[in-house]
Amino acid sequence: MTICIKSLIKNMNIVVGCSIGCSYCYARNNCRRFHITDDFSVPEYMVRKLRIIDTPKPHVWLMTGISDFSDWKPEWNAEIFRRMKSNPQHAYIFLTKCPDKISFSTDDENVWMGVTV
Numbered sequence: 001m002t003i004c005i006k007s008l009i010k011n012m013n014i015v016v017g018c019s020i021g022c023s024y025c026y027a028r029n030n031c032r033r034f035h036i037t038d039d040f041s042v043p044e045y046m047v048r049k050l051r052i053i054d055t056p057k058p059h060v061w062l063m064t065g066i067s068d069f070s071d072w073k074p075e076w077n078a079e080i081f082r083r084m085k086s087n088p089q090h091a092y093i094f095l096t097k098c099p100d101k102i103s104f105s106t107d108d109e110n111v112w113m114g115v116t117v
């Protein structure tokens with residue numbers, strides 16, 4: 001039996017945009033194609049998507065599918081992590097290409113932080 005990873009991990013895309021500027025960036029191309037933001041190099045917090053976390057069915061959420069966690073503003077982190085704490089049924093994945101730019105830690109056992117290259 002084959003299982004598609006798309007059925008196991010859901011993209012939240014609560015922040016859209018990235019200031020890193022990789023030439024091979026699929027996220028920037030998708031944002032341009034679907035006109036998601038005016039300027040992909042300026043990350044935008046899509047606060048209206050925060051309600052999606054409140055679903056009772058457990059999911060694994062990729063929080064940084066079209067952003068880099070190093071670009072997230074502290075006030076966004078605070079609001080998002082408060083909501084995540086009240087929804088422990090989910091697991092949350094955060095990725096960055098710039099771990100040196102992050103000064104962040106959490107005791108939440110359902111949060112996974114990683115570096116992508």
